[in-house]
Amino acid sequence: MKTIHAAAAAAALSVASYAWAAPLEAGPPAARLGQAVELPGGTPASGKADLPNLDGSAVRYGQALSRLKPEGQAATRGAAETRIYQKASPAVVLIVTRDGLGSGALISADGKILTNLHVVDDAEVVGVIFKPAVEGAAIGKGDVRRARVIRRDELTDLALVQVEEVPAGVTPLAIGNSTTLQVGADVHAIGHPTGEAWTYTRGIVSQVRRAYHWQPKGDVRHEATVIQTQTPLNPGNSGGPLLNDDLEIVGVNSFIGEGEGLNYAVSAEDVKSFLARTEDRMIRTTNAAAGDKCEPTTVSEKRTTDPKGREMLVDRDCDGEADSIVSIPDSRRQPMTVWVDEDGDGKLDAMYFDDGQDGTFDTALYDTDADGKPDTRGFFRKGEDEPYRWEKLD
Known part of the structure; x- marks a missing residue:
């Protein structure tokens, strides 16, 4: 099953363009939940994903x-x-x-x-x-x-x-x-x-x-x-x-x-x-030598206008298949967003948010019932790579 790597996270929930009072499925970030892992209009760009804190250390998040x-x-x-x-x-x-x-x-x-x-x-x-x-x-x-x-x-x-x-x-x-x-x-x-x-x-x-x-x-x-x-x-x-x-x-x-x-x-x-989770998570790992690291790679990328910046399709667990979409605005005043296929079914079911593009997670949203809508939110402490508390969304 897919894993998430401690890396550049994603967009701040406090951004004005993403109002919690509005239906979650209406805004651009949440609209991608439940969709296939793909980047329409992207061009091939195989190579190391140039993202903060992609050090290859795996972090598990169930939904x-x-x-x-x-x-x-x-x-x-x-x-x-x-x-x-x-x-x-x-x-x-x-x-x-x-x-x-x-x-x-x-x-x-x-x-x-x-x-x-x-x-x-x-x-x-x-x-x-x-x-x-x-x-x-x-x-x-x-x-x-x-x-x-x-x-x-x-x-x-x-x-x-x-x-x-x-x-x-x-x-x-x-x-x-x-x-x-x-x-x-x-x-x-x-x-x-x-x-x-x-x-x-x-x-x-x-x-x-x-x-x-x-x-x-x-x-x-x-x-x-x-x-x-x-x-x-x-x-x-x-x-x-x-x-x-x-x-x-x-x-x-x-x-x-x-x-x-x-x-x-x-x-x-x-x-x-x-x-x-609703399915088994079985892994196939070998006892890699100490120091061996997975180097996440960019599969394709494209320029975006809203926000102005770039989006990348990334293979973060080095299994040869893309499992996440990363949106990086040009302006550091705008947050970074990562959508992830958490359970390996080819559909995006989690989002991770980085308020200041500082390479640490701030919050996350999970679609735990595969209906394309976030229903659980996780909160991170600075310097930690998994939520310290969760709350259910109405």
Whole structure:
């Protein structure tokens, strides 16, 4: 699937010619959403795209929703460890595959379960076991429920599983906000380390690491914002929730570092982006040597009069296909705009904005339901290459 590179971003939302009071599809920027990635009247111009900050470092943006609130979200606040376990553990499931077992978290009342992709691997159907009503009770074959794997994201190592029936009284867990998570904050994990079902551990946040890469096996190089914790994890914890004191999922426990006490969870913000997608995102990457960089290239370009400047059709992920349109006004008093084919379907579904043509993102718009209209807006902090918050547009 297509990725976005940290590069020159796009037009300011404060420009007078783009009024938010007007229908979003009416203005020139939004009118391109849903259209094919093409540049009518452009002339061939193969070569390096001369844009600020095109350094080849990939930044993933799903078409992010502002937040996900499942039905029946637990309302307990500031609970002690025993209460956190009592409230959250029924929503933590044991996932059984032909190759092993892992953990998952129920996130919706209709049976959607969040886990790691490496837990389900290439299976179409897995077994799901909910926590017995009696603490410590033995698990039998009759407790296994059939579930389908309905979505995969190879880049962030996430998967979504759908079970047909949820036991009565089991409350889904809410997806929290990992962008406000502080180093030193308490976090909690529930999972099944080495087969020890429904084990609870507690730790602290050691650091939040953006655009972090890991490559446990094969040729897939994962990338996500990850939460580094001292919460003890072991094989079998993979896919289980990392919780804050408010019983919200702030991460998905995913892998362990080589040193002692180095445990990592994929952030809730990557989870939200994953859940906003409607299709799988499978990548084909090789373990490129350190320092290798993708050099985005201009496929074609043309001069424009409104605004006066130039537009370029660009291949930003170096797969040989154009995936974005970049509009650069001659005047730096006018903003720069980038339209992107986010999901690789050949149609533009995201826009990125750079207020002062300074090479950093300011805001972004996403068409999350493929109707050609923006319905989610993201806001960036200076120096960061992914939104720190989202809001839904009416």
